[in-house]
Amino acid sequence: MSRAPAQDVADWWQDSHRQYADGRLVFGGRDLASFATGRETPFFVYSAERVRANLERLINALDAARMPHRIFYAIKANRFAPLVERMRSWNLCGIDTCSPAEVLYALDRGFAQTDMLFTGHAVSNADLDVLAAHPGVHINCDAISTIRRLGERCPGREIGIRINPQVGAGYHAGVHYAGAKPSKFGLYPDRFEEALSVAASFGMRVTQLHFHFGYGYLTQDLPRLSAALEASAWFMDRCPDLETVDIGGGLGTRITADREALDLEAWAALIASHLQPRGLKVHLEPGDYLMKDAGVLVCEVNTVEEKAGVMFAGLNAGLNLQNLWAYYQTPFIVAPLQRRSGALRTYTVTGNINEAIDILAEDIDLPPLAEADLLALMNAGGYGSSSASNHCMRGRFDEYLID
Numbered sequence: 551m552s553r554a555p556a557q558d559v560a561d562w563w564q565d566s567h568r569q570y571a572d573g574r575l576v577f578g579g580r581d582l583a584s585f586a587t588g589r590e591t592p593f594f595v596y597s598a599e600r601v602r603a604n605l606e607r608l609i610n611a612l613d614a615a616r617m618p619h620r621i622f623y624a625i626k627a628n629r630f631a632p633l634v635e636r637m638r639s640w641n642l643c644g645i646d647t648c649s650p651a652e653v654l655y656a657l658d659r660g661f662a663q664t665d666m667l668f669t670g671h672a673v674s675n676a677d678l679d680v681l682a683a684h685p686g687v688h689i690n691c692d693a694i695s696t697i698r699r700l701g702e703r704c705p706g707r708e709i710g711i712r713i714n715p716q717v718g719a720g721y722h723a724g725v726h727y728a729g730a731k732p733s734k735f736g737l738y739p740d741r742f743e744e745a746l747s748v749a750a751s752f753g754m755r756v757t758q759l760h761f762h763f764g765y766g767y768l769t770q771d772l773p774r775l776s777a778a779l780e781a782s783a784w785f786m787d788r789c790p791d792l793e794t795v796d797i798g799g800g801l802g803t804r805i806t807a808d809r810e811a812l813d814l815e816a817w818a819a820l821i822a823s824h825l826q827p828r829g830l831k832v833h834l835e836p837g838d839y840l841m842k843d844a845g846v847l848v849c850e851v852n853t854v855e856e857k858a859g860v861m862f863a864g865l866n867a868g869l870n871l872q873n874l875w876a877y878y879q880t881p882f883i884v885a886p887l888q889r890r891s892g893a894l895r896t897y898t899v900t901g902n903i904n905e906a907i908d909i910l911a912e913d914i915d916l917p918p919l920a921e922a923d924l925l926a927l928m929n930a931g932g933y934g935s936s937s938a939s940n941h942c943m944r945g946r947f948d949e950y951l952i953d
């Protein structure tokens with residue numbers, strides 16, 4: 551995706567969760583313009599109800615396919631404490647972590663060690679010391695080095711091994727985590743037997759295989775998920791103690807009009823077809839799927855100006871708060887909180903960070919914009935606040951959870 555497709559703000563993405571009513575944007579049952587009154591921008595607003603609906607949709611699909619499962623929310627996507635604590639109160643999922651700090655943070659939010667997975671890369675001795683002190687956390691090792699150093703600290707611990715299925719999927723080729731080119735993630739067949747013997751030398755049973763193969767896979771990518779599961783069979787055959795296959799996160803949300811949402815019935819049936827005959831359980835680590843459309847970044851337009859034939863709208867937020875278009879070319883839905891009347895115009899929406907890549911949306915069609923208008927960047931709930939930086943010392947933002 552090199553260019554965000556033109557969109558009509560009255561169009562495809564509206565549903566009971568977010569829609570226009572009399573030209574005013576309603577999100578999670580709230581009139582956002584009213585909500586923004588008296589609040590400083592930029593701010594993120596998250597709908598707990600939507601997160602729960604996203605989670606229950608996955609659970610229901612796997613239950614319907616009679617596929618034994620457990621979901622671990624990838625907390626890297628959004629760690630806003632009230633939201634994580636709310637998720638804890640639902641008792642519907644565990645937490646997937648990728649750093650010791652995330653483990654400690656999730657413990658503080660009320661999750662138990664046994665509710666947690668850890669799947670990290672380039673895991674240091676200091677990281678392993680923390681993990682060793684938390685024996686209930688299930689660790690997926692993605693290098694022989696990690697297995698050896700973990701084994702030295704806690705022999706006999708059950709582990710998972712992250713494998714590389716050599717097939718990736720997602721919103722576009724640039725966000726595939728696995729493919730023909732060797733990547734840093736996971737074990738390949740060439741050294742897998744060695745990994746197993748290192749684990750065995752420390753008495754560690756390998757009860758889980760793990761892969762995470764992309765970012766934003768949708769229905770059209772299900773053959774790739776099937777290929778990844780097929781590639782995993784070779785590894786499964788070599789793990790006599792296997793109980794679970796963890797297929798990671800990467801589930802996509804509908805972000806453009808031209809692609810259908812992930813067909814969860816087909817998805818669950820596919821997983822079941824590969825794992826049920828072996829009597830295995832599936833673990834999932836969705837992050838963005840739960841958060842993406844449950845969060846909005848509300849910003850103020852401060853500059854509207856045509857330059858060299860392009861109409862730019864500058865905002866009081868930038869890639870330091872939401873980098874998905876700048877880094878990954880995955881578009882947001884941009885929608886004014888209150889629509890002005892008049893014909894649609896094509897805008898490039900820019901951030902306030904002094905980097906040429908600080909673009910939030912490119913060549914999108916919007917109702918006329920004016921300075922001081924408030925805009926919503928929708929599908930901004932994941933990897934926004936959790937990866938925010940203070941670039942240009944513009945790191946200030948607020949967050950709100952709504953029911």
Ligand SMILES: Cc1ncc(COP(=O)(O)O)c(C=O)c1O
Pocket residue numbers: 624627646669762764765766798799800801835836837838839932
């Ligand atoms: C190992 C692992 N699991 C889960 C996730 C969550 O992915 P997503 O937010 O795309 O679902 C990631 C993201 O990088 C990951 O690396």
